Amino acid sequence: MTDVQTQTTTAKDWASDQEVRWCPGCGDYSILTAIRQMMPDLNVSREDTVFISGIGCAARFPYYMNTYGMHSIHGRAPAIATGLAMSRPDLDVWVVGGDGDMLSIGGNHLIHALRRNVNINILLFNNQIYGLTKGQYSPTSEVGKVTKSSPVGSVDAPFNPISLTLGASASFVARTHDMDRKHMQAMLKRAHAHQGGAIVEILQNCNVFNDGAFETITKRANRDSMLIPLEHGQPIRFGADQERGVVLDDAGRAKIAEVADVGVEALLVHDETDPDPSVAFALSRLANSVTEPTPIGVFRAVDEVEYIESANNQIEEARQARPADLDALLHSLPTWEV
Amino acid sequence: MTDTSDRTEVEQLERVVIRFAGDSGDGMQLTGDRFTTVSALLGNDLATLPDFPAEIRAPQGTLAGVSAFQVHIADHEINTPGDQPDVLVAMNPAALKNELHHLPKGGVIMVNEDAFEERNLDKAGYDANPLEDGSLGNYTVYRIAMTANTKEAVKESGVKARDAERSKNFYALGILSWMYSRPLEPTLEWVKEKFGKNQMVFDANVMALRAGHAFGETAELFEHKYHISAAPQSGGVYTSINGNTALSWGLVAAGQLAKLPLFLGSYPITPATDILHELAKHKNFGVRTFQAEDEIAGVGSALGAAFGGSLSCTTTSGPGVALKGETIGLAISLELPMIIIDIQRGGPSTGLPTKTEQSDLMMAMYGRHGESPMPIVAAYSSAQCFDAAIEAARIALKYRTPVLLMSDGYLANGSEPWLLPNVEDLPDISVDFTTGFNHVNEATGEEEYWPYQRDPETLARSWAIPGTPGLMHRIGGIEKEDGSGNISYDPENHGRMTELRAAKIAGIAKDIPLAEVNGDADDADLLVVGWGSTWGPIITAVGRARAAGLKVASVHLTHLNPFPPNLGDIVKKYPRVIVPEMNAGQLSRLIRAEFLVDARTVSKVEGVPFTAAELVEAIQGAINND
Numbered sequence: 015m016t017d018v019q020t021q022t023t024t025a026k027d028w029a030s031d032q033e034v035r036w037c038p039g040c041g042d043y044s045i046l047t048a049i050r051q052m053m054p055d056l057n058v059s060r061e062d063t064v065f066i067s068g069i070g071c072a073a074r075f076p077y078y079m080n081t082y083g084m085h086s087i088h089g090r091a092p093a094i095a096t097g098l099a100m101s102r103p104d105l106d107v108w109v110v111g112g113d114g115d116m117l118s119i120g121g122n123h124l125i126h127a128l129r130r131n132v133n134i135n136i137l138l139f140n141n142q143i144y145g146l147t148k149g150q151y152s153p154t155s156e157v158g159k160v161t162k163s164s165p166v167g168s169v170d171a172p173f174n175p176i177s178l179t180l181g182a183s184a185s186f187v188a189r190t191h192d193m194d195r196k197h198m199q200a201m202l203k204r205a206h207a208h209q210g211g212a213i214v215e216i217l218q219n220c221n222v223f224n225d226g227a228f229e230t231i232t233k234r235a236n237r238d239s240m241l242i243p244l245e246h247g248q249p250i251r252f253g254a255d256q257e258r259g260v261v262l263d264d265a266g267r268a269k270i271a272e273v274a275d276v277g278v279e280a281l282l283v284h285d286e287t288d289p290d291p292s293v294a295f296a297l298s299r300l301a302n303s304v305t306e307p308t309p310i311g312v313f314r315a316v317d318e319v320e321y322i323e324s325a326n327n328q329i330e331e332a333r334q335a336r337p338a339d340l341d342a343l344l345h346s347l348p349t350w351e352v
Numbered sequence: 353m354t355d356t357s358d359r360t361e362v363e364q365l366e367r368v369v370i371r372f373a374g375d376s377g378d379g380m381q382l383t384g385d386r387f388t389t390v391s392a393l394l395g396n397d398l399a400t401l402p403d404f405p406a407e408i409r410a411p412q413g414t415l416a417g418v419s420a421f422q423v424h425i426a427d428h429e430i431n432t433p434g435d436q437p438d439v440l441v442a443m444n445p446a447a448l449k450n451e452l453h454h455l456p457k458g459g460v461i462m463v464n465e466d467a468f469e470e471r472n473l474d475k476a477g478y479d480a481n482p483l484e485d486g487s488l489g490n491y492t493v494y495r496i497a498m499t500a501n502t503k504e505a506v507k508e509s510g511v512k513a514r515d516a517e518r519s520k521n522f523y524a525l526g527i528l529s530w531m532y533s534r535p536l537e538p539t540l541e542w543v544k545e546k547f548g549k550n551q552m553v554f555d556a557n558v559m560a561l562r563a564g565h566a567f568g569e570t571a572e573l574f575e576h577k578y579h580i581s582a583a584p585q586s587g588g589v590y591t592s593i594n595g596n597t598a599l600s601w602g603l604v605a606a607g608q609l610a611k612l613p614l615f616l617g618s619y620p621i622t623p624a625t626d627i628l629h630e631l632a633k634h635k636n637f638g639v640r641t642f643q644a645e646d647e648i649a650g651v652g653s654a655l656g657a658a659f660g661g662s663l664s665c666t667t668t669s670g671p672g673v674a675l676k677g678e679t680i681g682l683a684i685s686l687e688l689p690m691i692i693i694d695i696q697r698g699g700p701s702t703g704l705p706t707k708t709e710q711s712d713l714m715m716a717m718y719g720r721h722g723e724s725p726m727p728i729v730a731a732y733s734s735a736q737c738f739d740a741a742i743e744a745a746r747i748a749l750k751y752r753t754p755v756l757l758m759s760d761g762y763l764a765n766g767s768e769p770w771l772l773p774n775v776e777d778l779p780d781i782s783v784d785f786t787t788g789f790n791h792v793n794e795a796t797g798e799e800e801y802w803p804y805q806r807d808p809e810t811l812a813r814s815w816a817i818p819g820t821p822g823l824m825h826r827i828g829g830i831e832k833e834d835g836s837g838n839i840s841y842d843p844e845n846h847g848r849m850t851e852l853r854a855a856k857i858a859g860i861a862k863d864i865p866l867a868e869v870n871g872d873a874d875d876a877d878l879l880v881v882g883w884g885s886t887w888g889p890i891i892t893a894v895g896r897a898r899a900a901g902l903k904v905a906s907v908h909l910t911h912l913n914p915f916p917p918n919l920g921d922i923v924k925k926y927p928r929v930i931v932p933e934m935n936a937g938q939l940s941r942l943i944r945a946e947f948l949v950d951a952r953t954v955s956k957v958e959g960v961p962f963t964a965a966e967l968v969e970a971i972q973g974a975i976n977n978d
Contacts, residue, residue: 030826032838061821066656069829077826077839082818084659085828087682090652093617093644097653098818101615101640102660105818123652126645325640332635340608341775343601343634347593348538349772350393352585 021059025050028060030080036071041192041218042139046078052199056106056206063106066095068120071146072112072139072218089120092127095134100322106206109136114144117153117173124213125182130321131210137202138175138213141220142227149223156303161223175215176298176313180291186212187294187313192219193232197310204312210320230304242300244311249281250297252307260300260309268296270307286315360569362533363576367426369434370528373451374443376409376417379521383441384421385767386525386542390534392592392769395582396425399888400594401433401961402765406622406705413475418450425532427581431733431888433766435963441524443467443498445476457490462527464520466499494573498523498564505563509555519560526564533579536565586771593770595734595763596623599693600630602741604637605775607663609742610749611782613638615662617653619646622705623761624667624695647675651692655679658688659827661785661817663745665691670699670712673756677720680754682829684724684853687804687813689748689755691741696760698959707959708761710884711935716756717913717942723850725857727751728912730758732887735770737763740910746781750863751856752812758912760934762961763885786816786823791835803827804837810863811856858914867907867916871898876905877975879926881951883909883939886932886962893967904971912939920947930954930974932967 028050036042053063063081067073069088076083082105086094091109099107109127116124116138127134143161144150150163151170158167179187186208190201198216205212217228231240238254250260251273259281261271268282288294294313301308370387374380381402388400401422410417424434439460442448444467455461468483482488483495502520503513511519522543529536540558547554568574607614614637618628632641640657644650647668654664666676673694683690696712698704712719716728727747731740737759744757789799801823805814816823825837833840834848869879871894882890887908894906907922909915923929923943929951931940937953944951954970956962 030824032826059821060824062819064818077828079826081824083826083828084656084686085826085830086652086655087678087829090648090679093649093652094656094659096649097615097617097642097656097658097664098660099656100642100653101613101657101662101664102818105660122645123649126649325642329635329638329640333638336636338608338637340605340637343604343637344772344775345589345591347591347597348389348393349589349591350395351589352395352582352587 023054023060025054028053028080030078032077034078035074037222039221040071041141041220042072044192044195045139045198045216045218046075048195048198049202052202055203058106062104064098065108065110066091066098067110068115070112070115072110073115075110089115090123091115092120092123092136096127096132099132099134100325103322103326107134109134111138112145113138113140113142113152113154117175117178128179128182128184128211128213131185131318132321133210135205136211136213138215139218140175140215141218141224143220143224145220145223174298174302177295179213180295180298180314184213184314185210185318186315189215189217189310189313191217191228191232191310201312204315208315210318228304231308240307242307242309244284244286244297244309244313246284246286246312248284249278250284251281260297262293262296266292266296268300270300286312289316360574360577362579365578365580366428367424367430368439368532368578368580369422369424369437370439370441371420371422371437371451371454372441373418373420373447374521375412375446376405376407376419377412378443380419380421380443383521383525384423386539387528387534388423388767389592390529390538391425392590393538394534395585396580397428397430397583397769398423398425399430399433400767401762403960404706413444413446413472415446415450415476418447420451425580427583429583431891432964435965441528443524445472445478448482449476449478455491460492460494461488462494462496464498465495466497496527501563501567502560506556506559509552509559511552511556516556519556522557522560523564526561527568530565530568531574531577533577536561585769588771590769590771592767593735594765594767595731595737595759596626596695597630598735598770599731599737599741599759600627602738603631603665604634604639605738605778606742606745606781607637607639609778609781610663610745612661612663613640615654615657615664616641616667617644617650617657617664618642618667619644619650619672621669621672623697623764624669624693626764627667627693647672648679651676651679654690655683655688658690659818663689663749665693667693667695669695669697670715671701673712673715673719680726681720681722681724683754684726685829686827687752689752691744691748691755691757693757693759695764696758704959706761708885708961709934709957709959710760711938711957712758713912713935713938716758723854725854726913727753727755727857727860728758729755730884730910730912731763732884732908732910734763734766734768742778742781746779747860749781749783750812751810751860752815753857758884760885783815785820786814787820790814801825802835802837804832804835811852811859861914861917864911864916866918867909867922869905869907869922870894871905872903873905875903876926877903878928878930878971879923880904880906880971881909881923881929881931881939881943882906883912883933886934889962889964889967890932892964893971896964896968897971902971902975915946923947923949923951928974930970932962932970934961
């Protein structure tokens with residue numbers, strides 16, 4: 015809306031005056047801090063920034079940002095954000111929600127926003143549990159999870175959010191976690207810079223109902239061996255001494271191999287810009303639980319036709335072709351005069 | 353047509369009701385629509401009732417596949433599609449079987465006799481050919497070999513033999529055009545526009561239309577042809593319009609009058625989809641249409657656009673309103689303007705998707721969780737859908753509230769002449785967004801922005817849109833503190849906010865037109881109360897009852913929440929009150945609850961509008977039976 019040069023801001027400028035009410039020790043705090051710290055670097059103004067959320071612990075996020083915001087209803091944030099972004103392409107629209115919000119009740123809106131490639135940034139706080147309703151298994155909880163609603167273990171197979179969103183043709187897909195602020199900020203900046211629908215899965219610890227869910231991969235001591243960093247143009251390697259790597263087998267499946275066995279040349283070189291999402295999907299299948307080495311970073315970042323621009327171009331073309339003449343509209347069917 | 357060789361005697365008629373019926377694939381809706389348009393151009397008053405099945409193409413020749421279109425044209429003011437047809441055009445045995453019960457004894461039947469062969473008779477469930485067995489003795493039957501004549505007529509167009517008979521609806525239209533002295537030119541122009549790109553189909557349709565007309569003239573089958581003069585109408589420019597088009601144009605106009613971009617979030621559903629189709633054509637007005645993944649995303653996207661400062665709306669029918677309920681509740685809590693358009697159809701569940709009903713009123717009133725009052729505006733005629741849309745937008749924007757705009761399948765698809773308004777006379781419904789601080793913080797003395805600061809007159813909250821420097825704020829579905837809009841779980845605050853939301857909607861009563869009494873306002877023995885599309889039959893029935901010497905008055909509601917402020921006085925003034933509605937008695941219950949009067953339901957839930965005759969009977973019954 016404003017032509018005024020964006021003013022220099024600090025993290026404090028992006029914090030609202032509202033008291034943050036997550037449980038002490040919640041992973042959401044580190045995400046909030048990371049985002050408040052990052053916002054001044056994006057060169058955007060607070061009044062042109064909007065956070066939209068659904069329902070759940072994560073969905074309280076907009077209240078804590080000194081931007082425009084809407085805390086809406088369960089699951090619907092991507093749909094609401096689509097309407098806002100489409101009608102106001104001048105705004106920077108972010109969507110925040112948890113795994114229940116985005117993948118269960120709001121799964122439909124998530125996949126459709128992504129397949130349309132609507133220019134919004136979707137932050138999926140995945141803690142593999144329902145927190146605000148006090149601990150039921152979620153659509154990302156592992157099979158066998160014992161919760162109040164699954165006292166002898168859940169029999170639900172979970173979604174892999176990266177596989178799901180790649181399957182929905184998302185043009186930007188990344189994964190990060192709440193224990194690494196730098197990585198998180200790097201992923202969020204990439205998502206923001208991306209023209210199109212961007213989804214970032216943030217593995218987030220719920221210290222009350224699912225404490226330590228990601229410890230096996232995100233704890234500092236475990237990261238080298240359990241996180242596989244994806245870096246564009248680089249062979250995919252991990253391990254304290256970069257001794258392991260990822261190869262594609264003959265069927266196109268991603269497999270973990272010892273570099274000593276296969277040689278550096280055999281390693282898969284990561285190409286996040288590959289228009290075909292098959293290899294990105296194969297990478298997403300490397301880990302289906304936190305017991306396996308898990309890729310983090312940008313799985314996919316491709317330039318595709320963006321929805322809002324296309325829709326608004328049609329409007330611009332129509333405006334050029336025909337004036338907005340209400341009287342002419344009323345006379346556009348056969349008329350007669352008395 | 354000015355063909356002087358036609359010596360058939362012309363008889364003047366005051367009115368005629370024609371019912372076109374055929375297989376779903378026979379093009380009867382198109383035929384009826386063309387006949388209607390030409391009649392409108394001649395200046396007749398008219399009303400139509402399209403009556404078609406939900407299936408796009410039910411099995412050919414079956415009763416389930418019959419599609420009908422009734423049109424009433426007159427040289428005087430009319431408000432209904434007619435109680436009974438005078439003429440039934442039946443393109444096959446199923447159409448005759450399905451529709452004959454509408455036709456009074458002595459009526460005219462025009463059939464395509466070629467279709468009355470064994471297979472079709474069998475499919476329609478006829479043991480014997482009704483054209484041969486004397487069962488139609490009480491009617492005047494014209495048997496015309498429409499299929500054979502059409503095939504013969506279109507030979508030179510070059511269309512394949514099996515495609516040739518597809519023009520037989522134009523052949524039938526040609527006969528009717530001759531019979532009722534309708535010119536062919538407007539239809540010829542239309543055929544050119546529609547089929548001009550396909551020379552063969554264009555030629556075939558033109559040949560069939562002309563051949564039908566020539567048949568009427570030369571066959572010596574008919575004793576008379578008829579003429580219905582123009583109806584006296586107020587001076588001005590008219591167009592013939594159906595409810596969904598009028599409503600769409602009303603939304604476009606509302607956007608222009610509000611000086612806001614119009615946003616429609618919608619999911620296809622019968623009978624509302626045509627509004628999405630229509631609005632998608634008007635991008636030159638800055639109209640954004642979003643075909644959402646589901647009903648919930650339709651209303652969700654509209655709410656998002658409203659937050660951003662668009663005039664936003666969502667279109668649907670009953671099942672969709674049910675799905676949108678939670679988001680409507682959020683809009684009530686956020687106090688953002690939005691129009692939810694319910695083109696009602698037969699329910700519950702899938703019900704009768706292509707048939708009309710008024711059974712969503714209670715849902716509009718109460719179909720949400722929590723205390724969540726919402727204004728309701730109802731259109732009463734097809735053309736009036738235009739004004740109703742502007743009125744819904746006016747209320748939504750001025751009071752920062754979602755508004756339910758109700759129409760129904762009958763209004764949506766039915767057509768009537770519309771005296772086009774002067775654009776300059778349409779109301780200004782523009783709004784001012786808040787652009788500066790509106791409150792001083794008591795503790796710090798600093799200026800700040802309170803999103804729930806209210807206008808003392810309207811109780812509408814302040815509306816600052818994203819992009820406004822300095823006024824960043826967060827709103828949400830959790831209860832908000834009065835004024836600041838911050839989250840508040842305070843019990844007294846919740847009570848106060850509940851009262852404020854209710855008072856805001858109730859206060860709209862001061863800002864809507866008073867209800868007007870029609871008929872014997874001073875001394876009626878009976879008051880008829882209606883809403884929505886029952887207006888036509890009610891007005892007509894009250895007129896007939898009064899002509900028969902009864903003392904009757906009627907009042908028709910365009911605003912159902914809140915009611916017009918004088919409605920209580922009106923319903924208490926008369927000794928008897930009846931409420932005809934196409935539901936099991938929803939408005940009557942609201943009136944009883946609100947005003948403690950013995951309002952009696954006259955119910956019809958059959959997927960078709962009341963006829964005026966049914967309502968005359970109800971009026972007589974109510975006056976005489978006590």
